[in-house]
Amino acid sequence: MDDLTYGTRNKRGDWAPNEPPGTAPLFVWPPRPGALLKWLPHYFLPYNVLFFLSALAWWHWVVPPVEIMQTVSWVWVLRLFAVNAVAVFLWYGLFELRLYVQRAQGNRFKYNARFPADHPSEAFWFKSQTRDGMMRAFLSAVPIWTGLQVGVLWAFANGYAPWLEWTSHPVYLAALCIAVPVIHEFHFFCIHRLIHTPTLYKWVHSVHHNSVNPSPWSSLAMHPVEHLLYFSTILYHLVIPSHPMIALYQLHVAGFGAVPGHVGFDKVELTEGTAIDSHAHIHYLHHKHFEVNYGDGLIPIDRWFGTFHDGSKEAEARMNARYQAKKARMNGKSEKTA
Ligand SMILES: [Zn+2]
Numbered sequence: 001m002d003d004l005t006y007g008t009r010n011k012r013g014d015w016a017p018n019e020p021p022g023t024a025p026l027f028v029w030p031p032r033p034g035a036l037l038k039w040l041p042h043y044f045l046p047y048n049v050l051f052f053l054s055a056l057a058w059w060h061w062v063v064p065p066v067e068i069m070q071t072v073s074w075v076w077v078l079r080l081f082a083v084n085a086v087a088v089f090l091w092y093g094l095f096e097l098r099l100y101v102q103r104a105q106g107n108r109f110k111y112n113a114r115f116p117a118d119h120p121s122e123a124f125w126f127k128s129q130t131r132d133g134m135m136r137a138f139l140s141a142v143p144i145w146t147g148l149q150v151g152v153l154w155a156f157a158n159g160y161a162p163w164l165e166w167t168s169h170p171v172y173l174a175a176l177c178i179a180v181p182v183i184h185e186f187h188f189f190c191i192h193r194l195i196h197t198p199t200l201y202k203w204v205h206s207v208h209h210n211s212v213n214p215s216p217w218s219s220l221a222m223h224p225v226e227h228l229l230y231f232s233t234i235l236y237h238l239v240i241p242s243h244p245m246i247a248l249y250q251l252h253v254a255g256f257g258a259v260p261g262h263v264g265f266d267k268v269e270l271t272e273g274t275a276i277d278s279h280a281h282i283h284y285l286h287h288k289h290f291e292v293n294y295g296d297g298l299i300p301i302d303r304w305f306g307t308f309h310d311g312s313k314e315a316e317a318r319m320n321a322r323y324q325a326k327k328a329r330m331n332g333k334s335e336k337t338a
């Protein structure tokens with residue numbers, strides 16, 4: 001595919017889309033039903049449908065029967081851990097292999113022309129962004145993900161969570177499934193904004209921001225505290241009436257859903273003429289500029305707080321004005337304390 005019909009490439013070779021990514025027409029006033037209808041397929045396809053189906057598969061084939069989940073035992077916990085680890089390896093590895101090892105589409109649609117593997121950095125374990133991300137995924141992300149999963153399933157099995165059945169509450173549970181990505185976005189924005197406060201940024205979130213030019217394994221390259229906060233999105237389902245399968249779906253949106261945002265390419269080519277949108281540009285700009293786009297744009301919270309950056313010149317100017325104002329504030333403070 002010719003990426004220059006969709007965007008432009010600058011002197012450094014970095015590609016940017018012509019059309020800035022907007023926020024979803026979900027929480028806008030006045031409502032825009034036409035835009036909403038046009039956008040709706042993107043809400044489901046392909047990622048959320050895939051994560052929903054994977055949660056369904058886990059519920060039917062990986063998670064043990066309720067009587068067994070009432071007691072935590074190594075047998076089912078280790079099995080769950082192994083399946084999660086293999087799935088993470090395959091899902092993240094697929095993007096890594098095709099786009100970064102085989103470099104199947106070269107630089108086409110790539111936001112940053114450089115490939116991290118060509119530029120080893122002291123910031124990473126073994127100087128490798130990929131190895132660092134993989135190790136953090138298997139040493140910390142998957143154990144914490146599985147731990148929370150086990151805790152929530154155990155709570156459901158023992159009657160500590162409000163469990164509704166599909167047969168008696170089909171409409172409510174279907175609506176809850178549709179709301180899962182919105183819950184994720186709300187939770188992600190809150191914890192992400194929290195770990196951008198100076199102390200938590202320094203000790204926790206700076207690990208994730210070592211990837212200034214993110215690639216698939218950057219997705220789960222986080223400090224364990226961030227993993228805990230990030231995956232705790234599943235805990236909402238201990239409070240709101242829900243179903244354990246929907247809790248699993250919530251976790252899969254977080255666990256598997258991180259990859260599109262870190263893929264580094266705007267489109268992933270499937271064949272010569274077809275590609276799927278990654279919707280990665282908003283989060284790519286977060287990794288590039290740090291204090292913009294704390295959310296992914298599903299809820300326009302960044303717009304409300306003035307931190308939205310869509311890659312346009314106007315957004316760049318807004319961001320620079322904000323940074324200047326912050327610098328002036330900081331200088332004022334240090335003069336006062338001096
Ligand atoms: Zn990120």
Ligand SMILES: [Zn+2]
Pocket residue numbers: 192196205209286290
């Ligand atoms: Zn961040």
